[in-house]
Amino acid sequence: MSLPDNHKTGAALLRRFALFGLLAGMALVSACQVRPLYSKAPLSPGSTVGAREELASIAVKPVSSRYAQQVRNNLIFGLTGGSERTAAPAYSLTLNVTESVIASASVQVATDQDQPTAGTVIMSASYTLTDAKTGKSVSTGSRSISSSFDKPSQEFASYRAQIDAENRAARELAELLHLALAQDLAKQGAK
Secondary structure, three states, X not given: OOOOOHHHHHHHHHHHHHHHHHHHHHHHHHOOXXXXXXXXXOOOOOOOOOHHHHHHOXXXXXXXXXXXHHHHHHHHHHHXXXXXXXXXOOEEEEEEEEXXXXXXXXXXXXXXXXOXXXXXEEEEEEEEEEEOOOOOEEEEEEEEEEEEEEEOOOHHHHXXXXXXXXXXXXXXHHHHHHHHHHHHHHHHHHO
């Protein structure tokens, strides 16, 4: 006399659950859409140009400070890829860039001599992207970046280190803004 094999029916049931889970997972994943951000496909609806050309059609409005101009110049270069700007831009970008410089560390060796101190440049930008034809706001956002630098005791060396940190922060902030604008236009196209 033998007993029924319960472990065989349990294994079959486990296989059925695994197969069902696999099919359900495939159904969920098939609803996802993944595509390269900088592909040849248009970012926004109704656009007939690719992503690179659409980003190049953003006109960045003038700014007033030296560090904001650094961000603007780097952003324009990133958007256009170094080529000429379009004569009839499809979008207009308003930038508001702020900067703060803080002392991070200060070490005093003797009463008359200090070791180099550290400083940090924090640069923030808020932006508004508007459609040039309708004047409607397409997207708004803000990004921030920090860049550290050494502050030696020599005045010119300290000034130059701060300017270099500002330039570094401006370049990195422009890259963040470039990516944010591409994402904003792609999100607008997904709506």
